[in-house]
Amino acid sequence: MADAEALEIDALWAEFHNAVNMTSQELAAWLRTSSAGELSEEVPENSGPEQGRGVLSILRKRQMDLTDDDVSLMRDVVDEVTAERELGPRPTVPEPDWRHRLMSLGHDPLRAEE
Template sequence: MADALETEALWAEFHHVVNMTSTELAAWLSVREAEEHTEPLPDETGSATGRHVLAILQKRRTDLTDDDVRVMFEVVDTVGDLVDGTDGPEPERSPQATRRRHRLMTLGHDPLKP
């Protein structure tokens, strides 16, 4: 596992990047997976990474595992790449912007939140 200073910095960066609350993320993962006549079990909603992000949001920093730290690095890098990879502002309603927003929200980052 990363040393204490590195973990503390990662924790802060992760919570800066993940700007959705655990309640917002849980609701998004449930809605994202719901079908017209069915709804998945709460522990089975969303991607594995999305569920892991949700679990991390519900932990204290001192309870992190090596796997949590790996996912936190992955989320910080992925969100950074997706946000930095835009070629200027896109219309909010474009299919590309919607797909990117939904992918980011699955990781706990809503680009439309201040």
């Protein structure tokens, strides 16, 4: 059973890193920029949405150090990035907002797929 779980984690790790196409440095900079206000700026560790900070934390970890919460977040992020990419920009979510939402998850839709 443990071998099957390890294979699932391996596959999820690969899917996550395929969906999250920004480096930890790029994501950290984006989260700081996106949460900066005209008159104030968040403390770097608190910058950006909680989900984005979770993605950043995972990017800074080794696969063997993942927690159950990390695995759950990775599944959520893969699902959200996939769904948003399929929907694309739309009248209720214009292109800049759509791209910024994806970037807060660590995915820049303008980056060429590799």
